[in-house]
Each structure stands twice: as C-alpha cells, then as structure tokens.
Amino acid sequence: MDGKVIFIGGGPGDPELLTLKAYNVIKKADVIIYAGSLVNRDVLNCAKNDSIIKNSASMNLDEILDLMEKSVKNGKLVARVHTGDPAIYGAIGEQIEGLKEKKISFEIIPGVSSFFAAAAALETELTLPEVSQTVIITRPEGRTPKPSAEAISKLAKHQATMCIFLGVQMIEDVVNDLLTHYKPETPAAVVQKASWPDEKIVKGTLNNISNKVHEAGITKTAMIVVGDVLDTEGITPSKLYDKEFTHEYRKGQLN
Template sequence: MTNKVYFIGAGPGDVDLITVKGRNILSGADVVIYAGSLVSREHMKYCKDNVEIYNSASMTLKEVIETIDKYYRKGKKIVRLHTGDPTIYGAIKEQMDELNKLDIPYEVIPGVSSFTAAAAAIKSEFTLPNVSQSVILTRIGGRTSVPENENLEKLASIGCSMALFLSVSMIDKVVEKLKKGYGRNVPVAVIQKATWQDEKCVIGTLDDIAEKVKNEDITKTAQILVGDFISCRYDNSLLYNENFTHMYRKGKNEDSGN
C-alpha cells in the first residue's frame, strides 16, 4: 500500500460486507479516520496494533484535512472509512478537492450501499421485467436542499423503483409527495440499519407506512424503498428462458450442430 489516502466504503453495517480490497488496505493502515456515527467500531479490530484512530463524527472538514495532511507528511498510510459506498451521500468530493489543493494523492474504494442492503433485507429485486428497469436514488429536502427539478413528487411521477436516503425522519412529508407523484397507492418498505444486528424492516403501502414507521419508532438510519417491485406480478427474465439465445447458450429448439 503506497503512501496515499484511501477513501473506503465500509458497507452498510455488517463488518463482513466491506470488500476484501477494502479490508486488506484497512489492515495495513497507519491512520484511520472513520465516520463513527454510522460505521461500526468493530472494523477497528482488523487494524494493526499501533494504528492511530480518529472518529470524524466530532470533527469538522478542516480538522479532517489537517489530520490527513499531518500524517501524510510523515509518510503514513491513511484510510478515510465511510459508511456504505462513499460515492453516495458520502461528502467525499469536498475532501478530495482539499486534498487536490495539498497535492495529496488518494484513491476511492467502493463499498456495498445501504440501498442494495435494504433490498436484500426484504428479499426484493429493484429491476423486474415489465415492472421497472430503473432505480432512482434520492432524498427529500431537509437541511440540505434538493434541486427543484429533483423534487420528490416529480421523480415519483416517473413510476420506477425508488430508494430514499436520509428521509425517514420526515416520513409524513415523504408520503404526501409520493402519493401526489405516483397518483396511486404503491408498496413501501422501510429498513432501519440494514445488515446490523438490530436491523428492523417494516413493509406497507403509502396509505399505512407512516403509521407503521412511527409505531416502530424508526426516526433515523433507515432506507425508504418505494415501488411495485416490492410486491407485484412480473415477467420472468429472458436471460434464463430456454428459448432465448445468446453467445453462451443456444435455445432449446435451436440446431445444436451435432
């Protein structure tokens, strides 16, 4: 591992859902700055004994960059450990821009996102034939605003599968906008802390999901999945259809050439 900064996705919660590459780099790091509000401290048991560990939950951007700069100048190997996949709501762009100014090299190691972990938790597939072939990853506007052309109501009007981050605390507002956008009652699932030991899944529809979420006292660290893919009829994929040919397989009724 060369002397540079590694932005690593730690995965959604379960420490074994970090990638093999991510864990190998983490195990050789001299310094780890991890997002302690969302990343399990259990990851630290894979670090070497003399590693320096910082919890960025209490740090500002300036403090994170100053810490990285200090150790980089000392020739240390640095890991910036983010939750899920760092490229989705990871606030890494601002960090990388600051590192560019300091001529500090870095690499991004992808991770398993909470939206895919949430779908796995309810044993669903986002992209079902004749149901939806697109997935929208979004959030409702809060302290961080959302561009007007990405208003939740407008996005919902497309009718495809959706995964909402950072929105469960405003579930009533979410439901109101989704109802206007979809124009009908559709299935909804809310998964809190997907893949953690205290994972919680609530499944309903736009008509009852808000009440169910409140009854379960889910107010943070949850994914909201929306769309017919959660519960619907669908067509089987052509990929494994016996009459569908491709470069690796001939159809059942096709001449085998023997």
Template sequence: MIYFVGAGPGDPELLTVKAWRLLQQADLVVYAGSLVPQQVMGCCREDARLVDSAPLVLEDIISLMVEYHGRNQLVVRLHTGDPSIYGAIGEQMEILDKMDIPYQIVPGVSSFLAAAAAVKREYTVPGGSQTVIITRLAGRTPVPAEQELSGLARHRASLAVFLSVGMVEKVRQELLQGYEPNTPVAVVERASWPEERVCRGTLQELAQLVERAGIKRTALILVGEFLTSGGRSLLYDAGFEHGYRKEE
C-alpha cells in the same frame, strides 16, 4: 497514500477484501462513529489511531490526514456504504488536489443494496421497472427543484430514499403525487447490522409504519411495485436465443 474507503452497510463481512486489507494496514483511520459499527472498526490494527469525525469540521479532518501523510503513514478516510453516494468526499478531494496530495477511492457495498437483500427483492423486475432512483428529501441540504420527490415519483420507478426517515410524513405526501396510495413500501433500519429491522406496508400508511416502529434515523425507505411483483426473465427462457445458447 490517502484512501477514501467504503465501509459497506455495517456487516463487517460485507467489507471488500481491499477495504479490509487497508484497515489492517492503516496508521490513521478517520471514521463516522455514529454510522460505522464497532465490529468494522475491530478490523483495524490494534496500534492504529482511530478518530471519530463527528465532532470535527472539514479543516480538522484534512489537517489530520495531511499530518499523517506527511509522516509517510497510511491514511484511511472511512465512509459508510459507498463513498460516491452521500459520502461528502468531493470537498475533501478538491482540497487534496490543490495540495497535490495523492489519494485513491475504494468503493464499498451501499446500504441500498443491503436493503434490497433484506427484503429479498430485485430493484429491476422483468416486465416491470427497469429504473432505480436513489434520492433524498430536501432538508438542511437542498435538492434541485427538478429533482424533488414529487417529480421523481411520477416516473413510478423503483425508489430508494436516503436520509429522510425523520421527515417521513413529508416523504409520504410528496410520493403520493406520483405513486398510488397502495404502492408497496418497506422501511429498512440499519441494513445488514445485527439489529436490522424491516417494516412493510403501503405508501398510504408509510408514516404510521415508521412512527409505530419508533424509527428515527439510519433507515432507508424503499418504494415501488418491485417489492411485491416480478416476472420471469427472458435471459433463461428456452425460447430466448443469444450468443451462448441457441433457441430450443
């Protein structure tokens, strides 16, 4: 079996039990060396073959996985965070489907969840935003016109921007078309890693925050009132009756 496994955001203790077990059993682990910390790779078997995918193209990766699968050995394709978010697993699965090779997907903890933990906030706030938007700025990978940041900003939802900190000034300009300049922002670098950093400020000063901190990559930009405000949930209010509790 070939497994596409979510490595989580970086902290090896945030691996799922299933992910950890598969790393312990795998004969081949193909991983992104620049994104998966060595502490996570330390969970692998000592005699497993570990291959950094950074210098490889799609065909190389498929060929390697198919080779080990043909030997009846367990293969893990390790993706950071959760494989379903910017994981590029679709193209790999499509080829495996055509080759009639079985695979499974093991979800992981996404970095946008680890970032919320780092800033100690809820994305969904009672009486406030009930919507979370996960997106990125268009770069070498295009974004559909109707999903550009400037348009999404008009929803004023809780926002997590991936893969865009290197173009932070453009991010700021587009978001200002929907959010107020004083909207709270946080930039979380390497969420859950030992070297995790959090920079806070307002949207107006977003670019300055990033430049001052020297953050170049591996960081999430969080935007929204959820970063500074929150209300009391009805769920635990004495006057809120539901199937398991009567109104007091």
C-alpha cells in the same frame, strides 16, 4: 511524502460486507478516520493495535484535512472510512478537492451501499421485468438543498423503484410527495440499519407506511424503498434464462 489517503466504502454495517480490498487497507493503515455516526465500529476490528483511530463525527472539514496532511507528510497510510459506498452522500467531494489543493495522493475503494443491503433484507430485486427497470436514488430536501427539478414529487412521475436516503425522520412529507404520482396502494418498506444485528424492517403501502414507521419507533439510519417491485408475486421471468431465448452464450430451445 510516501503516505497516501485511501477513501473506503465501509459497507452498510455487517463487517463481512467489507470488500477484501478495503479490509486489507484497514488492516495496515497507520491512521483511520471513520464516520462514527454511521459506520459500524466493528468494521475496524481488523486494524493493527498501534493504528490511530479518529471518529470524524466531532471533526470539521479543516480538522480532517489537517490530520490527513500531517499524517501523509509523515509517510503514514490514512484510511478514510465512510458508510456504504462513499460516492453516495459520502461528502467526499470537498475532501478530494482539499487533497488536490494540497497535492496529496489519494485513492477510492468502492463499497456495498445500504440500498443494496436494504434490497437484500427485503428479499427483492429492484429491477423486475415489466415492473421497473429503473432505480432512482435520492433524498428529501433538508438542511442540504436540492435542485428543484429533483424534488421527490417530480421524480415520482417516473413511478420507478425509488430508494430514499435520509428521509425517514420526515416520512409523512416524503409520502405526500410520492403520492403526487404513485398510487396509495403502492408497496413501500423501510429498513433500519440494514445488515446490522439489530436490523428492523417495516412493510406496508404508501397508505400506511408512515403510521407503521412511527409504531416501530424508527427515526433515523433507515432506507425507504418504494415501488411495485416489492410485490413479488406473479413475476414475469427474465429473458436471460428463458429456455426459448437465444443469446451469445446459449441457443434457445424451441418447443
């Protein structure tokens, strides 16, 4: 059994945001299983002509593991391509568990998450000095349950930068939960398909973001970003490049 399964972070959509390591694996993979409901098919353009490519959107866990097992036993290299970074809402935990039970070798290659691509699209830094030094990554509860302590209404009390996955279809509920602690005038934005050619950006505040999202026709594949970091005027500069600030690599200049 010389084959192997490699989980790959396929990035947010733009094929050029695929890591070089992931690109090299896709290029030589014998079997590619990709999350077709989210992964941009163009990410796989570098695959070899005789590679077997399967869209996992129509497959269940047993079918995915069965294909992996048969391929690896035949000495095949399997690339399992997930959107963004597979560690965030990638559903790789149960796949890893299944592979371990079958004693199948695997590896994980990280990728560029969509919340990073959303921040780039919004031309913002998610952690600004004296504004927010914390980023909360979460999702609203849907068919997948959440621990009660992780409810958005409870996380909102930190008033940190918040990046909310898988919530745009219930934007009103998300906003209502956020308003338990954030002010109505708190900046908010929604980025649909960040880094894709048809990327769409909606900006507003918690007061009006729901209406703007509906007017833009955004119903899925979008990131909600909330926090004062989206208001980029009057930024307090970081100490890192302050000419008067001394650190390990540079002595500060006194006026």
